[in-house]
Amino acid sequence: MRKFISVFAAILFCPFVFSQTIVVKDPQIEKMVKEVSADSLKSYITKLVSFGTRNTLSTQTDPKRGIAAARQWVLSRFNEFAKQSGGRLTAFIDTTTLQKDGRRVDTTLLLGNVVATLKGTDPGDDRIFIISGHLDNMRTSVMDRTGDAPGADDDGSGTAAVMECARIMCKNSFPATIIFVAVSGEEQGLLGSTYMAEKAKKENRNIEAVLNNDIMGSNNSSETNNVNNNKVRIFSEGLSVLDTGRTLANVRQLGLENDGKTRQLARYVKETGERYVDNLEVVMVYRNDRFLRGGDHTPYVQRGYAAIRITEMNENYYHQHQDVRIENGIQYGDLPEFIDFEYLRKNTCLNLCNLANLAKSPSMPQEVRVETRRLTNFTNLNWKLPKSGKVKGYYVLMRETTSAFWQKKFFTTDTKMDLPYSKDNYFFAVQSVSEDGNESLAVVPTPAGR
Ligand SMILES: [Zn+2]
Numbered sequence: 500m501r502k503f504i505s506v507f508a509a510i511l512f513c514p515f516v517f518s519q520t521i522v523v524k525d526p527q528i529e530k531m532v533k534e535v536s537a538d539s540l541k542s543y544i545t546k547l548v549s550f551g552t553r554n555t556l557s558t559q560t561d562p563k564r565g566i567a568a569a570r571q572w573v574l575s576r577f578n579e580f581a582k583q584s585g586g587r588l589t590a591f592i593d594t595t596t597l598q599k600d601g602r603r604v605d606t607t608l609l610l611g612n613v614v615a616t617l618k619g620t621d622p623g624d625d626r627i628f629i630i631s632g633h634l635d636n637m638r639t640s641v642m643d644r645t646g647d648a649p650g651a652d653d654d655g656s657g658t659a660a661v662m663e664c665a666r667i668m669c670k671n672s673f674p675a676t677i678i679f680v681a682v683s684g685e686e687q688g689l690l691g692s693t694y695m696a697e698k699a700k701k702e703n704r705n706i707e708a709v710l711n712n713d714i715m716g717s718n719n720s721s722e723t724n725n726v727n728n729n730k731v732r733i734f735s736e737g738l739s740v741l742d743t744g745r746t747l748a749n750v751r752q753l754g755l756e757n758d759g760k761t762r763q764l765a766r767y768v769k770e771t772g773e774r775y776v777d778n779l780e781v782v783m784v785y786r787n788d789r790f791l792r793g794g795d796h797t798p799y800v801q802r803g804y805a806a807i808r809i810t811e812m813n814e815n816y817y818h819q820h821q822d823v824r825i826e827n828g829i830q831y832g833d834l835p836e837f838i839d840f841e842y843l844r845k846n847t848c849l850n851l852c853n854l855a856n857l858a859k860s861p862s863m864p865q866e867v868r869v870e871t872r873r874l875t876n877f878t879n880l881n882w883k884l885p886k887s888g889k890v891k892g893y894y895v896l897m898r899e900t901t902s903a904f905w906q907k908k909f910f911t912t913d914t915k916m917d918l919p920y921s922k923d924n925y926f927f928a929v930q931s932v933s934e935d936g937n938e939s940l941a942v943v944p945t946p947a948g949r
Contacts, residue, residue, distance in 0.1 A: 522774050525935045527671065528855045532775050532848045534667045537840040540847060543659040544716075544835050546572060547634075548649045555635040555684045556644035559609060566683060569634055570613050573681050576662055577615040584669035590615035595694050603641055603687040612691045613681040615665050619858065621674035624887035627699075628857050629678045629709045630664055630850050631692065631795050632657025633685035636833070639822045641686050646822065651835040652811075653819050654685065656716030660847040664854060673858035674888055675707075685713070685795055686820075692795035700802045707940060708764050708857055709806035710850050711796035716843035720813035727812045728842035730780045731849065734794075734808040735765035736787040741803040749945070754900060757785075758926065758943050760805040766904060767940055768807060768853050775852035779845045782812065783903065789814075805940070809846065859937040860930075861888025864914075867929045869922055869944035878922040880944055881915035885931045888939075894930045896941055905941075 547553065550569040558565035570592055577590035592611040597604055613634065619626070636650025637643070649655075658681045665679040684690025692711075699706055718728040739759045742750050750756055762785075769781040788794050788808055799806035815837065823832030862885040870879035880895060892912040896905040897920065909916060910932070918927075928941035 523936050524774060525856070525859070525937060527935070528775060528852050528859075531667050531671060531855060532852050535663055535844055535848045535851060537844040539663055539666070540659045540843050541835075541838075541840045543576075543662050544651050544655040544838060547655045547658060548651055548835055552638075552644065552646065552648040553634055553636045553650055554638070554641075554644045554648055555610065555687045555690070556604070556606065556608065556642065558644075566635060567611070570611050570681070570683065573613040573634060573658070573662065577613065577665060577679070580666045580669050581615070584617065585672075587618045587620075587672065588615055588665070588669040589618070593695070597690060600688070604690070605642065610684050610690055610694065612683060612695055614695075615679040617665070617669050617673070617677040617679070619674050619676040620672045621887055624674045624676075624862065625705045626675040626858075626862055626887070627678055627704055627706045628675060628854050629680060629706060630661050630854055631680045631682060631709060631711045632659070632661040633683070633691070633713060633795055634658050634681040635683045635686055635691075637686040637820055639820060641820075649823065649833050649835065651833050651838055652717045653714045653833055654712070655833075655835075656714065656838065656843055656846075657712030659843065660712045660715065660850055663847050664851045667851065668855065671855070673855065675858040677854055677858050682795055689793055689795055689798055693798040696798035696802050696804070699804075706799070706804050709796055709799045709804060710768070710809060710853065711794055711806060712809045712846070712850060713794050714814065714819065715809055715811050715846045716838040716840070717811055717815055717818065718813065718839040718842050719815055721815045721817045723813075725813045728839050728845070729778050730782050730812040731846050732782050732784050732810050732812055733765045733768055734784045734786060734788050734796075734810065735761045736800060737762050737785060739803055740801060753946075755926075755943060757903075758928075760940075761800060761807060763928070763941050763943070764805040765807050767938075768849070770905070771853050771856050772849040776845050776848045779849060781849065809849065811842070811846075856937045857940070859935060860933050860939040861885045861890045862931065863939045863942050864893060864929050864931050867942045867944040868947040869927065871922065871946040876921045878918040878920055878925070878927060879915070880918070880927060880929065882929050882942070882944075883914065885939065888931065889934060891932050891934045891936075894932055894938060896928045896930065897925050900924065900926060
């Protein structure tokens, strides 16, 4: 109560603070977020588990069991959703043939990612936003391709989120393109995502963000009795592989090691997610992934794209990569009964609102510069119009150098801003804003004259 009064007093007596914290939501995104259904997510996971195993090496001839049957079913769902899309959602299985690799592939293998593309409505906008989950799974042994492997959480949860976002979003239109993908071969060594990221790089595709969802539907941990369905983790790396040579020297000199493009994406996802999803705190973890683990965002990160991993707050290792069995009174196995579908609903909403806000936004402002050619106690920023999209204006973001998150936000319709704060003491960035208030990713200024 005391907290409530103090917040109320701050709003009453300090209109400046109020104007800083007011959040305007886009009604179209709010409506889509409300459509995300725990029942729908449960139905997808139930069906995915019914394929017995989805190990990448499993049968590809059985119509009811194994990875091929599972990917055909995901494709059929995408095609069903596409009927509501006015011809903009198209889906196919993108296949490649892999040879034995002496590691986790012991046979010639037809690998297939199920890819659904919701084409953007602006022909001048080449941006692509990707949501990814992995369809394949594993038992205790990753090479065991015959025994049952339910894979409800790893990664039925991520695959279900991808499908639910496709179902809802394809009924709406966005200037930029969104790709919904259920990849294969994750457990065999990130094979499907590596294939996809490499192809995108070769084709020079403008992927601005990848949201990789892997293990995001269970709310408790194996050893500590922690239970939490109000928090979700985002793993992101600070520097980009592209930060080398002169760029790296710049990063070091300006203290930008916490402002690489993937970290900016993580910050954006947190802010947007907490705006649209009630009772969900997005916890940023400053590393690419957990110890001993990998994920499908990594092949993108390694090629210089902004890509994050979204994962539940607590992990239960009795239920991951385990043969289904009872041992010493403990139920092992990745079973649907261990999924908290309300938690998975919120984590799906987190993806949806971010994809929608990004795909509705104008592209990022170009050539963002901070004036550093003379000594002043001001900050003078300027930039150029984004390449695509209708711009209502721009947000200039500001935070102290020790702060993880943006603390102040200034709006302008101009392409420059002069602020009475010293550039030496703060970080700044600029976002383009659409008519509906959708923000682009943030661009950190480079010093003018360099
Ligand atoms: Zn996984």
